[in-house]
Amino acid sequence: MRPCRRTSGRTALAVARSSRRDYLNGYFAGRVAEAVGLRDVMTREAPDADVVDHAGRLLHVICHCAGMGTTLALYPHADAVMAAHVRQVARLGPSVERCIAGVLARSLVSEALRDSVGPAERWATLRGAYLALLDREDWC
Secondary structure: OOOOOOOHHHHHHHHHHOOOOOHHHHHOHHHHHHHOOHHHHHHOOOOOHHHHHHHHHHHHHHOOOOOOOOOOOOOOOHHHHHHHHHHHHHHHOOOOHHHHHHHHHHHOOOHHHHHHHOOHHHHHHHHHHHHHHHHOHHHO
């Protein structure tokens, strides 16, 4: 699937529509990440706050979709997108939407999600980055 050439507003809309807290989203969340070019969007210098927030929700879905669609363990850009997400969340600062960072940190080491996220060792550095972010004074 080729990445769509979208403006950041359209990218945010596409990602938002794919992460509406419905368990069926797991069937296509990985395809959405590929279609909107999530790696490219998240690794550019300063993506819109809406894109970062929706990307966090999409990553959350991908962490929970074993047996349905592309899992975090199988998503080819997972490491780059997760690293970019934690950097962008740190840049933007705290918000209710960005507290997904704590959920993502927990998901990365959950035994129940092992089929979706893979071995916890793979994510140790990123989990540490999410937890360090949550421990910052401005996040308390």
